[in-house]
Amino acid sequence: MVQDSPAVAAPAAAPRPRRIRRPGQTVAxxxxxxxAFVLFAVFFVGPGSLGMxxxxxxxxxxxxxxxxxxxxxxxxxxxxxxxxxxxxTVLYTVLAVPVHYVAALxxxxxxxxxxxxxxxxxxxxxxxxxxxxxxxxGVIWRWMFGENFGLINFVxxxxxxxxxxxxxxxxxxxxxxxxxxxxxxxxxxxxxxIAALRNIPKSYLEAAQLDGASASQRFFRITxxxxxxxxxxxxxxxxxxxxxxxxMVQALNGGGPGTENMFIVQYIYQTGFQRAQIGYASAVSMVxxxxxxxxxxxxxxxxxxxxxx
Amino acid sequence: MRIRGxxxxxxxxxxxxxxxxxxxxxxxxxxxxxxxxxLFSLPLSLFPKSWTSSGYxxxxxxxxxxxxxxxxxxxxVITTVFTVLVSAMTGYAFAKYKxxxxxxxxxxxLITTMLPTEVIMPSTFAIIRDLGLYNSLAGxxxxxxxxxxxxxxxxxxxxxxxxxxxxxxxxxxxxxxxxFFQIMLPIAKPIAVVLAIFSFQWRWNDYxxxxxxxxxxxxxxxxxxxxxxxxxxxxDWSVLLSASVISLIPMVILFIIxxxxxxxxxINSGLKD
Numbered sequence: 263m264v265q266d267s268p269a270v271a272a273p274a275a276a277p278r279p280r281r282i283r284r285p286g287q288t289v290a291x292x293x294x295x296x297x298a299f300v301l302f303a304v305f306f307v308g309p310g311s312l313g314m315x316x317x318x319x320x321x322x323x324x325x326x327x328x329x330x331x332x333x334x335x336x337x338x339x340x341x342x343x344x345x346x347x348x349x350x351t352v353l354y355t356v357l358a359v360p361v362h363y364v365a366a367l368x369x370x371x372x373x374x375x376x377x378x379x380x381x382x383x384x385x386x387x388x389x390x391x392x393x394x395x396x397x398x399x400g401v402i403w404r405w406m407f408g409e410n411f412g413l414i415n416f417v418x419x420x421x422x423x424x425x426x427x428x429x430x431x432x433x434x435x436x437x438x439x440x441x442x443x444x445x446x447x448x449x450x451x452x453x454x455x456i457a458a459l460r461n462i463p464k465s466y467l468e469a470a471q472l473d474g475a476s477a478s479q480r481f482f483r484i485t486x487x488x489x490x491x492x493x494x495x496x497x498x499x500x501x502x503x504x505x506x507x508x509x510m511v512q513a514l515n516g517g518g519p520g521t522e523n524m525f526i527v528q529y530i531y532q533t534g535f536q537r538a539q540i541g542y543a544s545a546v547s548m549v550x551x552x553x554x555x556x557x558x559x560x561x562x563x564x565x566x567x568x569x570x571x
Numbered sequence: 572m573r574i575r576g577x578x579x580x581x582x583x584x585x586x587x588x589x590x591x592x593x594x595x596x597x598x599x600x601x602x603x604x605x606x607x608x609x610l611f612s613l614p615l616s617l618f619p620k621s622w623t624s625s626g627y628x629x630x631x632x633x634x635x636x637x638x639x640x641x642x643x644x645x646x647x648v649i650t651t652v653f654t655v656l657v658s659a660m661t662g663y664a665f666a667k668y669k670x671x672x673x674x675x676x677x678x679x680x681l682i683t684t685m686l687p688t689e690v691i692m693p694s695t696f697a698i699i700r701d702l703g704l705y706n707s708l709a710g711x712x713x714x715x716x717x718x719x720x721x722x723x724x725x726x727x728x729x730x731x732x733x734x735x736x737x738x739x740x741x742x743x744x745x746x747x748x749x750x751f752f753q754i755m756l757p758i759a760k761p762i763a764v765v766l767a768i769f770s771f772q773w774r775w776n777d778y779x780x781x782x783x784x785x786x787x788x789x790x791x792x793x794x795x796x797x798x799x800x801x802x803x804x805x806x807d808w809s810v811l812l813s814a815s816v817i818s819l820i821p822m823v824i825l826f827i828i829x830x831x832x833x834x835x836x837x838i839n840s841g842l843k844d
Contacts, residue, residue, distance in 0.1 A: 308698050372584065
């Protein structure tokens with residue numbers, strides 16, 4: 263539905279006569295974008311530049327911000343919790359994005375394969391987590407992985423395995439966050455992959471099969487390369503999503519145990535809103551912004567968006 | 572192993588994965604019908620030994636769900652209407668008019684997906700406050716209206732609509748605005764429906780803006796209310812499970828009604844809010 267269809271623009275046989283531009287054709291688009299432009303300026307450019315200013319001030323939310331130069335940044339570079347949050351967020355991203363990718367692509371392949379049954383029921387089941395909010399997702403997984411009351415530990419002890427410290431061991435807690443995030447995020451990504459897989463002409467795969475290409479050859483040589491634009495999108499969106507993970511963790515373990523799994527957005531929230539250090543939190547925001555810009559630029563280098571024009 | 576074109580192993584894998592995906596939900600749903608005493612009594616059993624809706628009754632009386640539903644619904648519906656309209660207008664301008672400033676603004680919109688505003692929430696909060704929107708539902712609605720996804724979806728769609736249609740309307744003396752509202756917008760209805768569903772889901776499940784903007788418990792949205800139960804020192808699981816299930820009902824209804832549109836949505840423009 264949303265795909266570009268070059269067929270529409272194809273019949274360019276006769277060069278179109280140069281249109282005379284009526285003034286309405288400049289005013290109209292201006293008005294069409296005006297609302298979006300104002301909102302963009304107020305809620306994107308505004309906070310961006312204001313944040314940059316706040317990051318150079320001491321500001322508690324009341325009174326006037328007091329200019330203190332780069333002091334916030336100096337403090338930031340000696341702030342252990344800041345480093346821990348960054349490292350933990352990056353670790354989460356590096357682990358979660360590949361897991362999300364493989365899970366969603368694998369499920370999409372199973373759901374588009376002609377050799378499987380129960381595909382439509384499967385599609386609904388895999389999609390249902392999309393309906394569930396991050397908070398409720400956190401609740402569901404906290405309920406499963408409760409250390410003293412959860413089902414998982416109960417099952418482990420019933421089959422004579424040791425109970426695991428899902429809540430008090432930081433690495434296991436991070437593992438649960440990755441599991442829950444994959445469970446919740448697969449639905450949407452799976453739809454993207456299903457749409458992309460359907461757009462791959464069957465004739466390519468059939469021709470390869472006739473030439474004796476094995477299933478894995480067909481996948482790695484034909485399907486995967488053709489999925490490149492979608493893969494790029496999934497990895498980029500997954501990375502950004504993981505870097506700003508907040509709501510689900512709030513309900514799942516609150517960044518615990520302690521502050522061990524406090525991700526960077528939670529750290530911004532805590533310093534900015536619970537401790538009312540808006541200036542300092544803005545400095546953290548600016549650093550995170552730079553990190554995201556760098557990530558986006560690196561990923562853009564791997565795939566130029568051809569439909570920008 | 573294949574029997575009549577069906578690969579048993581792949582089908583088995585699909586079934587196992589689907590079971591793994593469904594199980595957390597099932598466990599959560601079934602637990603919500605257990606009485607409080609049974610929730611933690613070992614051995615745990617999958618099905619409640621005695622079914623009860625007491626958790627639901629407690630949740631329903633202790634929390635003002637009607638109010639939370641009303642607040643969340645208001646935010647979701649109003650934001651969605653504006654989102655669809657603004658996205659359609661903006662996407663249409665990007666698709667059907669040529670000017671350097673349109674190009675430039677389009678790039679700006681794409682950049683917003685790379686830099687989510689959650690990242691700069693302290694200053695966004697300051698702006699919402701200075702506009703007098705703090706602690707009001709409008710403070711959640713207004714900043715959420717523009718989404719790059721929506722604009723992009725409409726832009727892609729309108730690009731597939733032949734320019735000749737617009738030319739013909741112009742020759743017939745139809746103004747630019749009438750051409751948009753009476754010809755183009757009705758054509759784009761499928762996109763509008765898909766975006767509306769997505770937008771509704773985003774806003775219904777939104778957490779971070781309501782958390783920051785709302786202070787008065789009377790204005791809480793469902794997610795914030797749920798968070799206040801999870802955030803308690805001693806979580807009342809019986810209430811929490813039931814309240815969570817209740818909060819899902821509207822989305823489930825929405826899904827049942829629009830299942831076809833959601834599942835067939837060819838969202839390869841692919842930006843996610």
